[in-house]
Amino acid sequence: MVEKKTIKLDDVAELAGVSKTTVSRVLNNRGYLSDKTIKKVHDAMDKLNYRPNVIARQLFKQKTNLVALVFPTVDNPFFAELEAELEKRFDQLGYRVLMGNSQNNPAKEQDYLKLLLNHQVDGLIVGSHNQGISEYQKTTRPIVSIERFVGKQIPVVSSDNYQGGLLAVQRLLNDGCKHIIHTNYPINLVSPNELRQQAYEDLMNRHHRKPITYSVSFDVSDEEKERVFRKMFREHPEVDGIFADNDTNASLIIRVGKEFNRHVPDDLKVVGYDGANITRTLSPELTTIQQPIPEMATKAVELLLQLIDGKTDVKSVTLPVKMINSTTA
Amino acid sequence: MVEKKTIKLDDVAELAGVSKTTVSRVLNNRGYLSDKTIKKVHDAMDKLNYRPNVIARQLFKQKTNLVALVFPTVDNPFFAELEAELEKRFDQLGYRVLMGNSQNNPAKEQDYLKLLLNHQVDGLIVGSHNQGISEYQKTTRPIVSIERFVGKQIPVVSSDNYQGGLLAVQRLLNDGCKHIIHTNYPINLVSPNELRQQAYEDLMNRHHRKPITYSVSFDVSDEEKERVFRKMFREHPEVDGIFADNDTNASLIIRVGKEFNRHVPDDLKVVGYDGANITRTLSPELTTIQQPIPEMATKAVELLLQLIDGKTDVKSVTLPVKMINSTTA
DNA sequence: TAACCTATGTTTACCGGTTACCATAAAGAT
DNA sequence: ATCTTTATGGTAACCGGTAAACATAGGTTA
Numbered sequence A, B: 001m002v003e004k005k006t007i008k009l010d011d012v013a014e015l016a017g018v019s020k021t022t023v024s025r026v027l028n029n030r031g032y033l034s035d036k037t038i039k040k041v042h043d044a045m046d047k048l049n050y051r052p053n054v055i056a057r058q059l060f061k062q063k064t065n066l067v068a069l070v071f072p073t074v075d076n077p078f079f080a081e082l083e084a085e086l087e088k089r090f091d092q093l094g095y096r097v098l099m100g101n102s103q104n105n106p107a108k109e110q111d112y113l114k115l116l117l118n119h120q121v122d123g124l125i126v127g128s129h130n131q132g133i134s135e136y137q138k139t140t141r142p143i144v145s146i147e148r149f150v151g152k153q154i155p156v157v158s159s160d161n162y163q164g165g166l167l168a169v170q171r172l173l174n175d176g177c178k179h180i181i182h183t184n185y186p187i188n189l190v191s192p193n194e195l196r197q198q199a200y201e202d203l204m205n206r207h208h209r210k211p212i213t214y215s216v217s218f219d220v221s222d223e224e225k226e227r228v229f230r231k232m233f234r235e236h237p238e239v240d241g242i243f244a245d246n247d248t249n250a251s252l253i254i255r256v257g258k259e260f261n262r263h264v265p266d267d268l269k270v271v272g273y274d275g276a277n278i279t280r281t282l283s284p285e286l287t288t289i290q291q292p293i294p295e296m297a298t299k300a301v302e303l304l305l306q307l308i309d310g311k312t313d314v315k316s317v318t319l320p321v322k323m324i325n326s327t328t329a
Numbered sequence C: 001t002a003a004c005c006t007a008t009g010t011t012t013a014c015c016g017g018t019t020a021c022c023a024t025a026a027a028g029a030t
Numbered sequence D: 001a002t003c004t005t006t007a008t009g010g011t012a013a014c015c016g017g018t019a020a021a022c023a024t025a026g027g028t029t030a
Helices: A009-016 A020-028 A035-048 A054-061 A077-092 A106-118 A161-174 A194-206 A222-235 A247-259 A277-282 A293-308 B009-016 B020-028 B035-048 B054-061 B077-092 B106-118 B161-174 B194-206 B222-235 B247-259 B277-282 B293-308
Strands: A066-071 A096-101 A123-126 A143-146 A156-159 A180-184 A212-215 A241-243 A269-274 A287-290 A317-319 A322-324 B066-071 B096-101 B123-126 B143-146 B156-159 B180-184 B212-215 B241-243 B269-274 B287-290 B317-319 B322-324
Touching: A009 A020, A009 A035, A020 A035, A054 B054, A066 A077, A066 A106, A077 A096, A077 A247, A077 A277, A077 A293, A077 B096, A096 A106, A096 B077, A106 A123, A123 A293, A143 A293, A156 A161, A156 A293, A161 A180, A161 A194, A161 A241, A161 A269, A161 A287, A161 A322, A180 A194, A180 A222, A212 A222, A222 A247, A247 A269, A247 A277, A247 B277, A277 B247, A277 B277, A293 A317, B009 B020, B009 B035, B020 B035, B066 B077, B066 B106, B077 B096, B077 B247, B077 B277, B077 B293, B096 B106, B106 B123, B123 B293, B143 B293, B156 B161, B156 B293, B161 B180, B161 B194, B161 B241, B161 B269, B161 B287, B161 B322, B180 B194, B180 B222, B212 B222, B222 B247, B247 B269, B247 B277, B293 B317
Parallel strands: A066 A096, A066 A123, A123 A143, A143 A156, A156 A317, A180 A212, A180 A241, A241 A269, A269 A287, B066 B096, B066 B123, B123 B143, B143 B156, B156 B317, B180 B212, B180 B241, B241 B269, B269 B287
Antiparallel strands: A096 B096, A287 A322, B287 B322
């Protein structure tokens, strides 16, 4: 077998007939350089197919140009679009992106944080739904959170969940729904998500209706979720409107509704939440509250860069949501 | 502001009252160590909240435990599920995963490869749809491709596209369709995908029907794709069956069909392709050919590890597909 | 008692760039 | 003719672990 040794900076210097220092100068565009030398060096690099070892540079510079994304899973329309948007922006800024799917498992999230921090990432964007992860308190590394309170000093980018809740429930009320049920994550999760439920309850109370919320965990199977929704239809046959906490659940509810002979929008109206691209392509009929995913990505990246630049007065932001009117409500 | 210096191995050694070597031995579980010493070292690490600098280790060991995924975009049901499955497996094996969304742009794919290789990734899994990327020829780094021919020596994991094509078209024929149209990527892409079209054409010819294929680029907007499908319905009003190259297109076709007053399954039957989880949750009514995404991920990881381990006789594999019967055909 | 195993320390080279510092020399400006 | 700017080289320290090589010493075993 051919012994293929790695081409290093010294090899380039030798072939180009210049010093190691000069090659480094060319690579980093530093100091005085003649066009002739630059060309010589580039030619040598091409000939040898030289690839600078980023690791060595990272070690010296104490900067990796790596960021990590920690979310429950990328296999979900909202997170997929968000991570794609984040990656696109980071790429443009010269950062590579590490993926961390925490599966909504606190132990896994903790492990991921530890591992990713060990990899000397320059920053993290987290949107996992666990709490009590001590790792966040231990590190001073830049972190921005999306739609979730993580710690006192960690800025949060969220959409206007209270407004989203109001829009959804108001829509159902306007459509004449008398018995509106809300589905949400287990509420022990400290998340701006909670505000959706708050809006639902406030609006229901204002209309002298009893708020009823069904909890559905994020990380269980579709079958498990459907079981909860069947229970919901059995326990509340009077239900005529549902404000679902996400579009996937809205879709499942519509399907389970059919089993109970309830058809949207005639005898059941459903409003979802998120309004991701994939969802709108695959379920165009769904009325939903759309989170401004691209804008959230932009803002999160912006805040993280501020932290990386050493800014200390980085503030959380809330972005407006939009109602997408379709035929399920 | 508090000057917070990075804790390094020497600091741990000093606090624990042992030598640098001993700490390194504890970290790497190497050589002889007494329980007492191990505890001392761990205590010191905890007290200092020491995080070994992975970069330094990577530099010395010439191993990063990083792999990169290069796919068009993660914001797509198939790739999202595939990348999630890949990440899960790599995580279990101690590898971190870098995300590279090439947007189906050859220049971007080339850039990504260069950048990710510079980051000294131990391997890559690619599933982008571009061709003529010279970078693949230049590197000797382990690469496994998914559903795409990249280069002579690069193993490919694909599902049985020919069989998938047969299943889909046979289903439409059995359902009594007389005028079946196929949609696919522009066929200049060298991809096992082509076999689906081959199966479609073979089966059509066998039944003395004229095969008609509409090309739809992957990376254009939904609106653009819908324009193509409208054109299709206008040019072929006789169409009564469609074999779409992916579920998203199937969904768009069904929607556009409604504009032309064609309703599935009564006056139009549609079979999609991919059968990803998200799609099946959001469009449960879609009849489709399901690719074995988890198995493909398992196989791709397995092959990549073989390459990383230096094996040379790593073979491409083809995995069976499955028909998901529902109501659109 | 010699031989061996266990448990640690010391020293040092190494991984592959980066960069500060100093030296040298030719071209251009004053 | 002197000063400055431009262009390059050489040397060495540094980033933070890793590990080979060798030394030392107490405990066990044949």
